[in-house]
Amino acid sequence: MANYCRQFEEQIARKYGDTIAVAATDWTRSYNGTSAIGNLLCDLLRTAYSADFAIVNSGGIRKDIPAGPVRKLDIVELLPFVNSVTAFDATGAELQIFAERQAAAQMSGKQETLQMSGIEISYVNDQGTARDIVPLV
Numbered sequence: 026m027a028n029y030c031r032q033f034e035e036q037i038a039r040k041y042g043d044t045i046a047v048a049a050t051d052w053t054r055s056y057n058g059t060s061a062i063g064n065l066l067c068d069l070l071r072t073a074y075s076a077d078f079a080i081v082n083s084g085g086i087r088k089d090i091p092a093g094p095v096r097k098l099d100i101v102e103l104l105p106f107v108n109s110v111t112a113f114d115a116t117g118a119e120l121q122i123f124a125e126r127q128a129a130a131q132m133s134g135k136q137e138t139l140q141m142s143g144i145e146i147s148y149v150n151d152q153g154t155a156r157d158i159v160p161l162v
Contacts, residue, residue: 037098040097041096041097041098041101042096042097042098043096043097044094044095044096045095045096045097045100046094046095047093047094047095048090048091048092048093048094048095049092050092051089051090051091051092052065052089052090052091053089054083054086054087054088054089055083055138056083056084056136056138057083057130057131057134057135057136057137057138058131058138059138059140059141060083060086060140062086062089062090062103062140063081063083063086063140063141064140064141064142066081066086066104066140067079067080067081067140067141067142067143068142070110070142071142071143074110074112076112076143077143078141078142078143078144079141079142079143080139080140080141080144081139081140081141082139082140083136083138083139083140084136085104085106085108086103086104086140087102087103087104087105088102088103090103120144123144124144124146127139127141127146128146128148131148132148
């Protein structure tokens, strides 16, 4: 069985083992707040689709990237699902509702926070402390 599995490991290493980047620091994901990895993914989507903003479900990001070499396999493990990109128009009122739900999710610590780019949301928590969820990039 070990020999049989090793054949697949070798095929995977040939196809996905190449280093494609080097991470200068650890990039960790977060399900109840924004993260550098989530912001990067949203920045890339925003650029690729010339969008005003981009959002990504935090639960779809499934791997942290440690500092050091980044392989193709790391990206496949980071985003293991076959997802689609959906472009849509949003009104100011709809963005206001989104911002309120995003702030509520982050303040409560629920795992409902979305990763974002191109949107700046500031709120005041129960202790009266102002917080920025994500800076406008």
